[in-house]
Amino acid sequence: RAGAKMVNAVANSVVPKISVICGGSFGAGHYAMCGKAYDPRFIFAWPTARYAVMSGDSAAGTLVEIKIKQLEREGKKLTDKDKKELFESVKATYEHQTDPRYAAARLWVDAIIDPAQTRDALIWSLEAAALNPDVREFRTGVLQT
Incomplete structure (x- = not known):
């Protein structure tokens, strides 16, 4: 329930939202912490x-399991070597695609910043947000307690 309350608060917030991704940002946790879907400034x-x-x-493990099940339905079997190669291949692809440069190139993040420049980036962001004072109407949505 606490996670649902957090998602509700972020989704219905009308203040300017600014996200800084410091480490891993995966799945539902990414959305709950004001990911792209919540339209941060x-x-x-x-x-x-x-x-x-x-x-x-996680992705490599999941995709290898799916491939194993698919081949089993076809009456085939992957060797341990094939499983390891598939795992490493998928993992390498995901590692490349989780890099912040990959995200920035696709405009999923606005900038890659040096950690020492975080304060300056936040100040600049708040100054920019203040130039557009239009705020939508606050609605709480359905909040289960």
């Missing part, structure tokens, strides 16, 4: 950030 990422639906290890 700015999303910044540190060089250490990782940004995806799931981590490389």
Whole structure:
């Protein structure tokens, strides 16, 4: 329930939202912490950030299991070597795609910032947000307690 309350608060908030991704930002946690779907004014990422639906290890494990089940239905079987190669291949792809440069190139984040420049980026963002004072009407939505 606490997670649902957090999502509700972020979704219905009318203040300017600014996100800074410092480390891993995966799945539902990414959305709950004001990911792209909640329309933040700015999303910044540190060089250490990782940004995806799931981590490389999780994605690789899941996709290998799916492939194994698919082949079993076809009466085939993957060797341990094939499983490991598939796992490493998928993991490498995900590791590349979770890099903040990959996200920035697709405009998923607005900028990659040096951690030491975070304060300046937040000040600049708040100054920019103040130039557009239009605020939508606040609505609480349905909040279960």
